[in-house]
Amino acid sequence: MRRRTLSALCALGALGALGGVLAAPTAAQAADPHPSGPSVRTDETRIYVDFGTSTLPKDLKVLLREPGTETPVATITEFDFVEDPDPCMPSCQDDSGETAVETTPLRLADLGRYAVDIEYDGTEGESILHKDEAVFDYHLIPQVKTFEVSGKPDVEHRTVTVKADATLRDPRDGAETPMADGRLVLETTAAKTGLTTDAAGHVERSFTFTGTEQHDTTTYQNDVRLVLRPAGEDAAHGLTRQVEVGYTTTDITLDSPTVRGADGTDAPLSGRATYRDSNGVSKPVPVGTPMSVYNVRTFKAGEDGRFTTQVPVYGTRQQKIALHGTPWLSTRYALVSPDPTTSAGFHRLPTVTVSRYEKVTVSSVFDRYDLPASTTLTVNLQFKAQGATTWVTKKTIDSPAIAGDSSRTVTAADLPYQGVGVWRFQFPGTEQIPAGPAPESYTVYRRMTAFPEFNANPEPVKAGAPLTITGKLNTKNEDDGQWSALADARIDICFRAKGTTTWRVAGVAVTGKDGRFTKTLKATKDGDWQAKYDGDEWNHFYSNSRLDFVDVQLPPRGSSGQPAGGEATWRGGPAVSMRHSASRG
CATH class of the missing domain: 2.60.40.730 (SOR catalytic domain)
Known part of the structure; x- marks a missing residue:
């Protein structure tokens, strides 16, 4: 594997790669030892070159020139190999070893953007030049030098004070000056806020958390993470601080403990999420607090802690509403009970058995809700072959149902084996009785x-x-x-x-x-x-x-041996009747 510092080499090396090989070999036997050229990338002070081999071409040079000109302003001829951080990736046998080289931090006369050319000797000593392999942006480097956060916030008091100093480092001589009127970004897992430094590169102001920030998993405390960085730069140019926050308990109050809807549909549910302050008074959780219908869908609390979501009606199975714990708030659950309206469906996975004699038996429980009168419902037994997308009905079964709620087991036995696939019972529904769920079985098969x-x-x-x-x-x-x-x-x-x-x-x-x-x-x-x-x-x-x-x-009659028509002698024990006589294979 190539070095971690060069992991983006191929993608970034294309920046400014508008040119090609300028010099061509003049003799028939002369050639470019690297006809596809190198991969080149840059950072703020260095240039990285990778030919994909630990053997570098002879007389390697990196040339920098101002765009639109042909005369180099700098020629670099000294390089260091980039250390391989993991010499056994992808494997100890396949790793190509050190292949990338880097320049030392460059000290140029002027800031600006420079075209990067790569020059080296061909196989016969001729000059090979790959132009415009990258662009080197040589600029003042912003850096957050100090960063302090004052205060221990909790969900009621989420405001803290931040102080910071930022500088600009000149790559030409390493000198640092205050980043006057510089733009900084203060970010958490929940939001980003822009800050501006004063003439001395200093900033001091209040900052209010949303109260929905997630835990900083790098610590064992109840922390949230604050990152302050220069705008447009990554976190490596900034500083990170962990802020310990206070923790409080929560409650979920449902507007109704039940929801109504046809089996297999979603029904609306609303309620309010609150926390208890230090005096035990209930207050709304912050807007955006993460919640969910457990393992089904996510949503967020709104103004005044109110929420509205959709809850699956899957028979009478209870659903769990969750307020997901944050550093600010405890985890809380509330149960809601669906009450199906007139409908019918299946909620349990079908039980499927395949006998050794290629016969299939499928069974499942058929649940009916709020039927206005006794009736007979028709159920389809369907099969879907492995890799197929279409269900094929193999049998229809009539299932009597009483008025109101009832359950009845539906079974289909001695069906021909259909191959590898899944089975299900499906009630297609009628104009008066909507269809409920039709879950499929696990994949079933036997080996021929x-x-x-x-x-x-x-x-x-x-x-x-x-x-x-x-x-x-x-x-x-x-x-x-x-x-x-x-x-x-x-x-x-x-x-x-x-x-x-x-x-x-x-x-x-x-x-x-x-x-x-x-x-x-x-x-x-x-x-x-x-x-x-x-x-x-x-x-x-x-x-x-x-x-x-x-x-x-048989031997002739009167001779020694078994007489014609004599009984057979079996070594395998007493003879028994066979269950099957069909030939196969």
Whole structure:
């Protein structure tokens, strides 16, 4: 990373960069070692040059000239590297080290604005000149030299006395003179005030805080910060003082503890914020005191501490009105209770479950308020796919409602899985009953699974001989669509004898880190083999492999071995019926 002092180099180096390379190489092999030129910036006394490399060009010079002229009034040839404040940013390997150089504080004959040119040797010793790389403004430097604040204010007595002296430093010789009739700016986190010095560069006057200034977080006291600086200059030319202020308790009085409005709308609320003075008398907080409907919207107290805001009607959920603490005032809360007018909506996030068999169940509580009579309300169950902006209605449900207030759980079960996305119940509203909120669920999904490989070997096989079942189980990442091995998954090895419809579990295998599994069984009958994965509790769907038919060759009757039509022998324990027979993957 380049030095902190040069962090704005590229942006500021463009000031006055109206020219280009004046000298061109005369020989074919000669060239500018830095054809894009340097980055140049200036401050009040120095010029900074950065070529982006710690190797500087030969015979580097900074030339200063008056605009409109060609003859330099100063040539600087001595430079210091600017220290890198953080040599491991962006990293210890990628940091380019010291790349910028700076001049010493310049002592020119005359104040004024000077064009900055950069000159150095080309690859063959030819002169390379980059003109108008910056403008050097050489002027008297204003500085606040002293700054005092008298008084310990509180919210009732917010006026203090400020005293200050400001000077002008001449960069040519370092001499300081009073900044007569100079313009200063006194600022806090709440306001700015202009001040003017007298002929001696002195100012002394009263200053009144607004009473809404924020804490100075750099101290552990109940302080506010005052900055006094010359107008047009940054805080580095000024001085900063912390002022400890008094603290008092507050109250919020609502004009009404309740608000009325349709569910899902905003209702107006008004009230008054006050503080208690040293005698316990309530007085209005200062204009502009920060307040909020907690976690919803902010507003400020007005004249006489009065405020008006909008409060969400979200069912009967209470809302909190907050007066945010400042150094002057304590934090205070007041609760307001919404009372919904005729309306209906949902306030709780829908509960969504996705089964391992690709079925979705959605449930939520439907709240109805001030209905004039018993009725039936139609609710839409909607889905929005990940990355989409449009809700798609998947089902409509009728929900009976009694007169007045009531709540009823609405549930939709055994819906087909729609992919990654969110669900919601939505009451669209009617002419007589406005619609309330329709919050969406968290994003729900399960991972698909599939058997890219499955085989039963050998084929055909003699009765009683070993039959080896192999395969692989993969799972799909829903974020990038990539398939990968699914490890530690239980696989049921299932068999269906030829001419029957019943599947039986012949054995069980477990996938390894590569998703592969192997199971050896004894072949006894012709039939289909299939691997089945039943999914898990939360993450993965079930899947079935392809069918693999195996022809089992029985020995002739009377010979040794299993007779034709004999029962199969299972190593996987007692046979059980399978829940699913659909093939997948």
